[in-house]
Amino acid sequence: MEDELKNINHKFVELFMQTFAFTEEEYALFLSYFTFKTVTKKDYYLRAGECCHSKAYLNKGCARNFVLDEQGHERILFFAFEDWWLGDFDSYYSGKPGTNYIQLLEDSELLVISKENFQKAEKEISKLTQWYSFKMRRSASASRNRIEEMKTLSAEERYLKLIENQPHIFQRIPLQHIASYLNIEPQSLSRMRNRLTNKH
């Protein structure tokens, strides 16, 4: 862990040191519960059927979170980039096997904390619970907004919104995965992009 400390994403440091006002001691204690892990492109952090016993801070790299439909097609629920947390939280809390796959799309760095260590940390650093309920609320809100978006926008509208709001995704994520995220086939995305450019 020692060597990697200097490489920790500044957003991680800022979040706990500034936003949640951890003391140096609390921060050091919190960090000591993590393990630093490098994973290569295409590795999985989690597969369906496994129990999720940890959460992981994505220090560097990006990942896709997907499930399989009844025909075995991969359906990407969302992408994760630097400063996101990885995990199947249904499985994490229920202790039961989950349905999510989480695959890294680049060589990446993770800060992994086990469920047990997180519980210990929560007992020792009371601010953590506060942070966590804040995060939970934000996550619930994001999911509700996503549902709203899926219900009110067409595939084309969602594509245009994605270009508008998260253009960086197109720099790092292959179009086939973006198609899956938009819930259409790669061929349909290709056809749609063609349609859109010929409009002008």
Next chain:
Amino acid sequence: MEDELKNINHKFVELFMQTFAFTEEEYALFLSYFTFKTVTKKDYYLRAGECCHSKAYLNKGCARNFVLDEQGHERILFFAFEDWWLGDFDSYYSGKPGTNYIQLLEDSELLVISKENFQKAEKEISKLTQWYSFKMRRSASASRNRIEEMKTLSAEERYLKLIENQPHIFQRIPLQHIASYLNIEPQSLSRMRNRLTNKH
């Protein structure tokens, strides 16, 4: 309030008295922060553009939570029945105007608690915070499952799953609203039902 106390849904009593082990005093205090409200069919608890300053326990009746898409079509996100809580939680926490409409579909009874009163109650009854973070986690999990369902199932599969898992909905909710919940037009639902019965 006095008169209506005996009509409070037994699930409400059980939740706080048994599951969260409120004392008689805590329960009485908590209840004193609510106002009992009867509303008639088609009334709105909330409209888009309004700020949501309260949450409401649906003691009796049912409601639909919907948003408008860009063409002004109503899109139902979910239905609420007895023992659900009503509110636009993005607006509740942000203090900003929300996008959700919540309309009662039957003559209904609500137990309404204002944001201020809930905050007071949280300070006086620490178990409430515990209850609330539990609820938040459940809600986040439900939303994620809903996204997963929307991404992996066709309209027909979602319809069959609805019959299987929540047949009571068909007793109380008009088909046009169920169509909106399934994200299809009433005509398409009608056609689909016809298709399905003719299969046998």
Next chain:
DNA sequence: ATAAACACTTAACCCGGGTTAAGAAATGAA
């Protein structure tokens, strides 16, 4: 009792996305 409002169904036509198949372009490995 009667009209108005609401809820559901059927049918014809259109269009976007799925499917299948093939080929082009870009990337990676030996």
Next chain:
DNA sequence: TTCATTTCTTAACCCGGGTTAAGTGTTTAT
């Protein structure tokens, strides 16, 4: 450099759901 793999595109055909329109029940209000 060369071959293999991966990624992206194009095209033809099909199908489910949208759209429009009309018609049939079914409630609700007066």
